[in-house]
Amino acid sequence: MSNPVMIITEQRHDVFRNVTFEIASCGRSLADQLGVDLISLSIGKEIERLASELGEYGVNRSYVIDHELTEHYHPDIFTDVISRAVTTLEPQIILFPATGLGKDLGPRLAGRLNIGLATDCVKLEIREGKLVVARPMYAGKVIGEHQFRAIPQMASLRPNIFPVNRLHAGAKTNVEVIDLPIDESVRKSIVTEFISALSSKVDLTEAKIIVAGGRGMKGPENYKMLEELADLLGGAVGASRAVVDADWRPHSEQVGQTGKTVSPDLYIACGISGAIQHLAGMSGSKCIVAINKDPDAPIFEKADYGIVGDVMEVVPALTAELRQRLSK
Amino acid sequence: MNIIVCIKQVADTETRIRLTPDKKTIDTSDINWILNPYDEFAVEEALRIKEKGQGNDIITVITIGPERTTAALRSALAMGADEAIRIDVEDNLDSLATANLLVDVLKNFEFDLLLFGKQAVDDDNAQVGTLVAEKLDLPCVTVITELKLDQGKVTVKRELEVGAEFISTSLPAVLTAEKGLNEPRYPALRGIMMAKKKSVDLREGKADESKIVVTGYQYPPERKGGKIVGKGQEAVPELIRLLREEAKVF
Numbered sequence: 001m002s003n004p005v006m007i008i009t010e011q012r013h014d015v016f017r018n019v020t021f022e023i024a025s026c027g028r029s030l031a032d033q034l035g036v037d038l039i040s041l042s043i044g045k046e047i048e049r050l051a052s053e054l055g056e057y058g059v060n061r062s063y064v065i066d067h068e069l070t071e072h073y074h075p076d077i078f079t080d081v082i083s084r085a086v087t088t089l090e091p092q093i094i095l096f097p098a099t100g101l102g103k104d105l106g107p108r109l110a111g112r113l114n115i116g117l118a119t120d121c122v123k124l125e126i127r128e129g130k131l132v133v134a135r136p137m138y139a140g141k142v143i144g145e146h147q148f149r150a151i152p153q154m155a156s157l158r159p160n161i162f163p164v165n166r167l168h169a170g171a172k173t174n175v176e177v178i179d180l181p182i183d184e185s186v187r188k189s190i191v192t193e194f195i196s197a198l199s200s201k202v203d204l205t206e207a208k209i210i211v212a213g214g215r216g217m218k219g220p221e222n223y224k225m226l227e228e229l230a231d232l233l234g235g236a237v238g239a240s241r242a243v244v245d246a247d248w249r250p251h252s253e254q255v256g257q258t259g260k261t262v263s264p265d266l267y268i269a270c271g272i273s274g275a276i277q278h279l280a281g282m283s284g285s286k287c288i289v290a291i292n293k294d295p296d297a298p299i300f301e302k303a304d305y306g307i308v309g310d311v312m313e314v315v316p317a318l319t320a321e322l323r324q325r326l327s328k
Numbered sequence: 329m330n331i332i333v334c335i336k337q338v339a340d341t342e343t344r345i346r347l348t349p350d351k352k353t354i355d356t357s358d359i360n361w362i363l364n365p366y367d368e369f370a371v372e373e374a375l376r377i378k379e380k381g382q383g384n385d386i387i388t389v390i391t392i393g394p395e396r397t398t399a400a401l402r403s404a405l406a407m408g409a410d411e412a413i414r415i416d417v418e419d420n421l422d423s424l425a426t427a428n429l430l431v432d433v434l435k436n437f438e439f440d441l442l443l444f445g446k447q448a449v450d451d452d453n454a455q456v457g458t459l460v461a462e463k464l465d466l467p468c469v470t471v472i473t474e475l476k477l478d479q480g481k482v483t484v485k486r487e488l489e490v491g492a493e494f495i496s497t498s499l500p501a502v503l504t505a506e507k508g509l510n511e512p513r514y515p516a517l518r519g520i521m522m523a524k525k526k527s528v529d530l531r532e533g534k535a536d537e538s539k540i541v542v543t544g545y546q547y548p549p550e551r552k553g554g555k556i557v558g559k560g561q562e563a564v565p566e567l568i569r570l571l572r573e574e575a576k577v578f
């Protein structure tokens with residue numbers, strides 16, 4: 001079977017999100033195992049040049065859907081055009097990122113096309129010609145191995161897990177514009193208002209460094225401290241549920257079972273006890289630092305490095321010391 | 329108005345999940361079963377709509393699952409739902425098979441709102457609500473944190489990575505509940521007593537073959553952890569050294 005592996009890309013402000021390169025790299029490896037091509041599908045507006053850059057990551061052909069109506073994500077429009085493109089391109093595997101957009105879009109495509117979808121995967125391989133994936137379940141308490149029984153197969157990939165392989169620096173792919181008529185009337189809902197987020201310049205789920213605060217921060221005013229440290233490190237601020245429930249921080253910053261699942265290179269937990277539901281969201285972090293005044297706090301059992309102490313004292317000291325070293 | 333809430337019974341989030349020795353399945357012997365927390369938000373929202381209504385709204389809860397899952401229906405009834413349906417299925421189904429089975433039942437229903445949790449906290453698939461909406465060709469908004477009904481339309485709020493949006497759609501509509509939508513009530517004793525008396529409509533389900541099967545489980549790699557660098561701000565230089573030289577994050 002020569003049907004290709006296909007990735008659906010995601011861009012923001014005219015650049016691909018890093019997770020796009022992660023799924024391209026994963027897709028390349030699956031395509032190699034199957035001996036087939038890797039193709040990409042990008043949806044947006046004026047994105048041809050951008051799509052051509054995917055050659056660097058081993059994409060053989062790029063397809064774009066470029067239309068007034070696809071400039072911003074609308075679930076019904078995207079589902080309509082992508083499902084038609086999938087029917088034409090006949091991929092055997094479809095990969096896309098498990099971002100906010102991907103989580104909303106994925107099941108719509110799966111339903112429309114009647115395809116099995118495995119969400120939020122952390123490992124993918126080919127066994128006997130079919131896709132086998134691993135995905136965290138029960139809030140990460142176990143990892144389930146899932147085997148596909150039918151083709152096509154669709155999987156969303158958790159950001160920050162898969163390594164990026166920039167195979168051919170400077171390589172460009174051929175870009176083919178898929179010219180599909182788009183009928184506005186497929187929209188079953190309309191966005192009546194959009195409020196842009198004030199905080200967090202970096203997305204939590206894609207941040208390489210997260211500075212998270214819990215009830216030990218004592219009050220919303222003290223999060224300045226964490227914002228400062230996060231800014232210095234180019235990271236994002238996260239929060240425990242306790243402080244979100246207390247309205248110190250927005251829900252969009254909550255990490256954990258009922259919040260976001262994150263896997264940054266560095267997670268600094270400040271005044272967070274380490275409840276099982278919090279750990280569910282962050283124990284996939286590559287390196288965990290905990291700052292807590294209670295030496296018996298469960299977070300220390302999961303942390304690579306701990307400092308027993310008062311956050312009000314340790315966090316500013318950490319920021320000052322890092323600022324000094326980074327400026328050197 | 330007819331409101332339907334699809335609910336699932338799941339393991340309590342506090343429960344330690346243990347695998348059977350062959351790691352092919354989850355050992356369910358010690359599990360404390362609860363109503364999926366996100367479904368609780370959906371049930372609560374239905375109740376609030378009903379409380380604001382004219383008294384002629386009916387809330388029906390539906391679950392697919394074995395006998396034990398009747399308890400989840402009873403929890404929803406105790407909160408105040410009016411009717412309950414259980415589709416009797418023993419096996420673990422994938423999302424698509426689950427959705428198709430729900431669709432079989434929902435096809436013959438008149439409803440205005442069809443509510444789901446955003447995700448079941450056992451399989452963590454976050455798919456079934458949207459799949460059902462697709463199959464029924466209904467408008468669907470996921471992960472909502474606010475809901476307002478107004479003259480045959482519903483407007484909901486969704487939190488995004490980059491902000492929040494308000495979305496409006498006609499009825500009937502499918503919505504999936506995110507944390508923040510409301511604060512679910514605890515059932516009153518009277519509710520619990522009444523729920524015991526209500527009957528559960530039991531139906532036979534014939535599921536499609538799953539396209540995805542779970543073939544085994546593993547525990548996540550243990551984090552070693554546990555290295556206390558020191559006390560107070562004196563420990564900061566050593567922490568930075570370790571992050572640089574050992575963990576290599578800077």
Ligand SMILES: Cc1cc2nc3c(=O)[nH]c(=O)nc-3n(C[C@H](O)[C@H](O)[C@H](O)COP(=O)(O)OP(=O)(O)OC[C@H]3O[C@@H](n4cnc5c(N)ncnc54)[C@H](O)[C@@H]3O)c2cc1C
Nearest residue numbers: 214215216240241242256257258259271273278293294311
């Ligand atoms: C269904 C369900 C879902 C949940 N989902 C989530 C979720 O998604 N995310 C989440 O985070 N929680 C979740 N929880 C809640 C979770 O169980 C905990 O209640 C919560 O994580 C506690 O937050 P915390 O660590 O900030 O607060 P606490 O547990 O109160 O811990 C505060 C910590 O700060 C330390 N401290 C206090 N003062 C200082 C100081 N000056 N300096 C240093 N340290 C200090 C204390 O020693 C303590 O360890 C969920 C619970 C349930 C039941």
Ligand SMILES: Nc1ncnc2c1ncn2[C@@H]1O[C@H](COP(=O)(O)O)[C@@H](O)[C@H]1O
Nearest residue numbers: 334335392444445447448453454455456
């Ligand atoms: N077996 C089931 N019976 C009824 N509703 C379900 C079932 N499984 C999932 N759901 C609904 O679909 C939502 C999403 O579940 P999932 O896609 O499995 O994460 C849940 O929050 C429930 O509202």
